[in-house]
Amino acid sequence: MILNYKKITMKKIIAGIAVVIAVFSVSSLYAQQGGGRMDPAAMKQKLKDDLKLTDVQADSVVAISQEFRPKMMDIRNDQTLSQDDKRAKFTDLRAQQDKRVQAVLGDDLFKKYQDWQMKNRPQRGGGNGGGGGNGNQ
Numbered sequence: 001m002i003l004n005y006k007k008i009t010m011k012k013i014i015a016g017i018a019v020v021i022a023v024f025s026v027s028s029l030y031a032q033q034g035g036g037r038m039d040p041a042a043m044k045q046k047l048k049d050d051l052k053l054t055d056v057q058a059d060s061v062v063a064i065s066q067e068f069r070p071k072m073m074d075i076r077n078d079q080t081l082s083q084d085d086k087r088a089k090f091t092d093l094r095a096q097q098d099k100r101v102q103a104v105l106g107d108d109l110f111k112k113y114q115d116w117q118m119k120n121r122p123q124r125g126g127g128n129g130g131g132g133g134n135g136n137q
Contacts (some may be wrong), residue, residue: 040066046120051125053105060104062115068097 038046040062047058075081075089103109 046117047113049110050116050120053109057104057109061101064097064100064104069091 035125043065044058044062047053047061053061071093072090075086075093078086081089087088096116099111101113105113
């Protein structure tokens with residue numbers, strides 16, 4: 001009887017450990033695939049490396065991005081909005097953000113920045129090729 005109880009307890013412990021490992025693995029994978037956004041320092045370095053931005057330009061683009069991120073998240077998490085309403089609000093916010101970034105970078109660098117964004121945007125599910133079709137950025 002005691003031996004049987006120990007086997008059941010060990011099985012529960014092993015199962016619990018497996019669940020914890022699975023949760024950490026999935027959350028880590030999610031962050032690596034873009035579910036978690038790039039941290040500001042990494043984004044700054046990537047902008048400098050890929051687009052050859054100055055420190056001031058990269059800092060400005062990162063600051064603008066950080067300013068708009070919570071606004072985007074608020075829209076994404078607003079359960080009262082339809083998908084069409086969310087899409088419209090995202091479009092408006094992106095236009096505001098792009099206008100500010102363009103003022104910092106100028107027309108030529110801004111075009112390169114837009115191309116860079118499309119290449120570095122995390123791919124989302126939904127069957128629409130990832131990107132703006134489902135309200136995700």
